[in-house]
Amino acid sequence: AQSVTQLGSHVSVSEGALVLLRCNYSSSVPPYLFWYVQYPNQGLQLLLKYTSAATLVKGINGFEAEFKKSETSFHLTKPSAHMSDAAEYFCAVSDRGAGGTSYGKLTFGQGTILTVHP
């Protein structure tokens, strides 16, 4: 079964500092990988996704993530944190089905709450 591990349930950074949120997955075949953001009392919004086109993926709001097969990792970064980045971030994986289509479900990590200090 697929699993996703997010290292660090809470990450705190200063405004303007680098943001690094870690995600490792376990899968015998490289899956599709996603990062979502959740603001309080809201649904999840897709930040970016890896579908094998390029290992460095750029997303919205200045975030990017790099797929590293050798490390089974898909860490999320942003060069300079903004106060509005404070939220909970989830890494997720989806099986890569036959013919390149994905199965329906996502498997999520436990989430990382990002706090940004002025």
Add this chain to the structure above:
Amino acid sequence: NAGVMQNPRHLVRRRGQEARLRCSPMKGHSHVYWYRQLPEEGLKFMVYLQKENIIDESGMPKERFSAEFPKEGPSILRIQQVVRGDSAAYFCASSPIGGPYYGYTFGSGTRLTVV
């Protein structure tokens, strides 16, 4: 184009009552997914439906939980005889074609509290 609409946003039920959660997918989306988020945890997959069909219910508890997505109308997640442990946020997502690769949009969730 409205997003995924879930209602109610908040639902309070007494133990033993039934809870019905509704999800209207985005226009043009015929695939619906339900997830549950327990306090301090990530989202857990429950069920994947297409119109009138259950595709994958591997995450659904064996008892008291059911889901449907009729030909007309919203998808319904039904919880019978609710217990305190059912208190959680329930999220629905929809996509135009099966799987998150093609664009998976989440609703804002229904927060169920069982008292």
